[in-house]
Amino acid sequence: MTLSHAALSTADLLGLFAHFLMLSLLAIGGAITTAPDMNRYVVAEHHWITDAQFTASIAIAQAAPGPNVLFVAVLGWNVAGPLGALATMTGTLLPSTALTLYVSRWGARRRETRGMRAFTTGLTPLTIGLLVATGWLLARPYVADGSHAIGALAVVAVSIVGMLKTRLSPMWLVAIGAVAGVLGWV
Amino acid sequence: MSDDDAADTIDQAKAATPRPTSLADLFFTFNRLALQGFGGVLAVAQHEIVERKHWLGRAEFLETLALAQVLPGPNIVNLALMFGDRFFGVRGALAALGGLLLVPLFIVIGLTAAYAEYRRIPAVAGALRGMGAVAAGLIIATAIRLMPSLRTNRLGPWLAAGFAAITFVTVAWLRWPLVWVVAGLGSVAIAIAWVRLR
Numbered sequence: 001m002t003l004s005h006a007a008l009s010t011a012d013l014l015g016l017f018a019h020f021l022m023l024s025l026l027a028i029g030g031a032i033t034t035a036p037d038m039n040r041y042v043v044a045e046h047h048w049i050t051d052a053q054f055t056a057s058i059a060i061a062q063a064a065p066g067p068n069v070l071f072v073a074v075l076g077w078n079v080a081g082p083l084g085a086l087a088t089m090t091g092t093l094l095p096s097t098a099l100t101l102y103v104s105r106w107g108a109r110r111r112e113t114r115g116m117r118a119f120t121t122g123l124t125p126l127t128i129g130l131l132v133a134t135g136w137l138l139a140r141p142y143v144a145d146g147s148h149a150i151g152a153l154a155v156v157a158v159s160i161v162g163m164l165k166t167r168l169s170p171m172w173l174v175a176i177g178a179v180a181g182v183l184g185w186v
Numbered sequence: 187m188s189d190d191d192a193a194d195t196i197d198q199a200k201a202a203t204p205r206p207t208s209l210a211d212l213f214f215t216f217n218r219l220a221l222q223g224f225g226g227v228l229a230v231a232q233h234e235i236v237e238r239k240h241w242l243g244r245a246e247f248l249e250t251l252a253l254a255q256v257l258p259g260p261n262i263v264n265l266a267l268m269f270g271d272r273f274f275g276v277r278g279a280l281a282a283l284g285g286l287l288l289v290p291l292f293i294v295i296g297l298t299a300a301y302a303e304y305r306r307i308p309a310v311a312g313a314l315r316g317m318g319a320v321a322a323g324l325i326i327a328t329a330i331r332l333m334p335s336l337r338t339n340r341l342g343p344w345l346a347a348g349f350a351a352i353t354f355v356t357v358a359w360l361r362w363p364l365v366w367v368v369a370g371l372g373s374v375a376i377a378i379a380w381v382r383l384r
Contacts, residue, residue: 026368027258032325036357037364044361052315056301059318064297066220066290067227069260073291074298085295093283096259097267101279103257104268114383120256121339121383122376125346126368128332129353135326136358142319152319159323164330171224173320181316182309 008048008080013087016042016079020072020091025099029127031069031092035134038075048079051141058138063174142186151185204240206273209281215239216266216285227262227286235269242269262286340382341375349375 076088
């Protein structure tokens with residue numbers, strides 16, 4: 001997250017916008033399930049930001065109030081400043097918004113049809129696989145950094161257990177993670 | 187919340203049918219619930235819309251949510267759109283969406299800019315690394331919470347688990363573009379589900 005953002009050409013910005021447009025329609029089960037493909041595009045393919053910057057973008061969005069989908073705007077901002085945020089955010093929202101408005105008038109009556117049920121039944125396992133892939137990709141930069149691998153794994157484990165076994169608000173888990181980080185454990 | 191409360195809420199909603207009075211009412215209600223939501227807004231949305239405002243009964247809320255979840259895009263965003271649309275058409279949908287996103291967007295971008303400024307301070311960089319590890323854990327926990335649904339999936343538990351595993355391997359390890367995975371693997375899964383649901 002340098003102060004000067006990667007200088008993206010207009011073509012690059014349009015490419016970013018188009019990629020997020022496409023991902024919007026693949027975001028079954030939430031925008032976060034497409035995070036691995038966002039990572040593939042902005043980190044692995046174009047090298048606009050690093051793996052650690054990618055995870056930091058999602059961490060900032062989770063620590064802030066508001067819908068988690070705002071991580072998309074943070075990613076865009078870190079790639080190319082305000083224009084980048086505009087490209088990723090409108091790309092993410094436009095297609096799904098149009099589709100939702102269309103289907104909410106039409107699909108409410110058809111939710112129980114065989115086609116709709118086959119759609120959800122078939123895609124639920126993919127959603128679960130994508131969520132695990134997202135968690136894996138987010139943890140990777142910390143776990144791969146040998147000096148803090150144990151601490152990072154411990155924080156990941158504590159937040160999984162905290163989420164599943166306690167009624168603690170995620171906000172407290174994020175706070176615990178921040179403290180562990182300040183103490184230099186992660 | 188007890189079941190009695192839920193029943194009361196539904197009854198009240200039916201009796202009084204309160205509804206958003208204006209586009210501004212929609213905007214500020216969604217703004218208010220968005221700003222209370224740390225690490226996810228859905229639970230807060232349920233509280234504000236069902237328990238506090240009585241704009242929807244609990245069952246109606248769950249029904250709207252189910253449809254919001256099936257559609258692509260963020261669930262809470264879809265929910266806001268469908269809810270706003272129901273009362274004021276497209277303008278209502280946009281008012282709810284704006285309320286949900288606008289102020290939180292400025293806050294998160296402000297935090298991002300602040301982080302860029304102070305990230306050389308070890309404590310700041312460390313805090314964000316810690317929060318990133320938690321973010322990973324929260325998402326994995328969400329996946330674990332959904333895993334029991336594989337057992338009851340009409341594809342059958344083994345096939346469903348297989349699809350989940352192949353998705354993980356192709357996306358996280360092989361780094362295949364998501365569109366291939368969803369178009370290829372997803373179509374096969376939907377086709378099998380279609381056959382088995384008969």
